[in-house]
Amino acid sequence: DEGFCSAPSILDQTDSSSKPLYWKVTSPTLSPSHLQDLPGFTRSVYRRDHALITPESHVFSPLPDWTNTLGAYLITPAIGSHFVMYLAKMQENSRSELPPNDVERLIFVTQGAVTLTNSSGISNKLVVDSYAYLPPNFDHSLKCDGSATLVVFERRYAFLDNHITEHIVGSTDKQPLLETPGEVFELRKLLPASMPYDFNIHIMDFQPGEFLNVKEVHYNQHGLLLLEGQGIYRLGDSWYPVQAGDVIWMAPFVPQWYAALGKTRSRYLLYKDVNRNPL
Numbered sequence: 001d002e003g004f005c006s007a008p009s010i011l012d013q014t015d016s017s018s019k020p021l022y023w024k025v026t027s028p029t030l031s032p033s034h035l036q037d038l039p040g041f042t043r044s045v046y047r048r049d050h051a052l053i054t055p056e057s058h059v060f061s062p063l064p065d066w067t068n069t070l071g072a073y074l075i076t077p078a079i080g081s082h083f084v085m086y087l088a089k090m091q092e093n094s095r096s097e098l099p100p101n102d103v104e105r106l107i108f109v110t111q112g113a114v115t116l117t118n119s120s121g122i123s124n125k126l127v128v129d130s131y132a133y134l135p136p137n138f139d140h141s142l143k144c145d146g147s148a149t150l151v152v153f154e155r156r157y158a159f160l161d162n163h164i165t166e167h168i169v170g171s172t173d174k175q176p177l178l179e180t181p182g183e184v185f186e187l188r189k190l191l192p193a194s195m196p197y198d199f200n201i202h203i204m205d206f207q208p209g210e211f212l213n214v215k216e217v218h219y220n221q222h223g224l225l226l227l228e229g230q231g232i233y234r235l236g237d238s239w240y241p242v243q244a245g246d247v248i249w250m251a252p253f254v255p256q257w258y259a260a261l262g263k264t265r266s267r268y269l270l271y272k273d274v275n276r277n278p279l
């Protein structure tokens with residue numbers, strides 16, 4: 001019947017297997033139609049030790065120095081982080097610019113394709129689910145002919161004597177699953193665990209109904225992008241319904257916990273600082 005319960009539910013989404021990987025990051029499904037474009041309504045929240053930034057809050061503007069690229073900064077030191085996280089929407093004939101000196105960069109492709117060229121002229125085509133790590137002061141450029149959406153992390157590299165990081169190009173599906181003792185989620189890491197790397201990017205998969213065992217509190221900070229699925233994120237004393245396309249800032253020591261819900265798996269990408277003494 002056409003009663004009010006006929007509002008389309010997110011669970012009515014038939015299988016999205018026909019859609020490209022991570023399609024929801026750039027075209028998220030908003031909650032039932034009665035919330036769509038409701039004036040002034042947002043799920044975004046900004047607190048002392050966490051923030052939830054949802055797609056209806058994104059503010060894009062031309063990325064300074066890049067060509068034909070719009071950027072939405074989601075996390076910057078102004079929020080208390082030691083890194084930046086931004087979405088970069090590269091349009092046709094677009095080109096990146098180098099980060100400042102001594103700043104390392106990681107890019108992850110969520111839509112389209114870009115060509116990464118380094119100073120020795122070697123090019124790599126990066127498609128959805130591919131990534132590249134660029135060490136500090138490493139000459140490179142990203143070019144895009146059509147369109148591409150990247151999530152970019154940049155950080156002033158914490159130099160260690162006699163340690164340097166390498167230029168890395170890879171894709172999530174080629175990374176091995178790592179042990180997660182006491183936890184049920186599947187874990188991949190995009191960077192080596194070795195000492196030179198002062199952060200890593202975790203890709204974490206949960207089946208519906210699975211959740212973090214540890215209600216984590218730790219000195220590390222996080223920038224999270226939910227790539228697929230939906231669930232409930234607990235941050236401090238608040239509980240947030242989240243879905244693909246949502247971004248979360250977690251400050252050091254904020255209590256954090258996730259439970260996956262719905263009919264499809266949850267996958268999120270997580271920046272985590274590592275390998276450096278917190279003192």
Ligand SMILES: NC(=O)N[C@H](N)C(=O)O
Pocket residue numbers: 202204216220222256257270272
């Ligand atoms: N919120 C998280 O998912 N945190 C990760 N499990 C981590 O800190 O390793």
Ligand SMILES: [Mn+2]
Pocket residue numbers: 216218222256
């Ligand atoms: Mn954590």
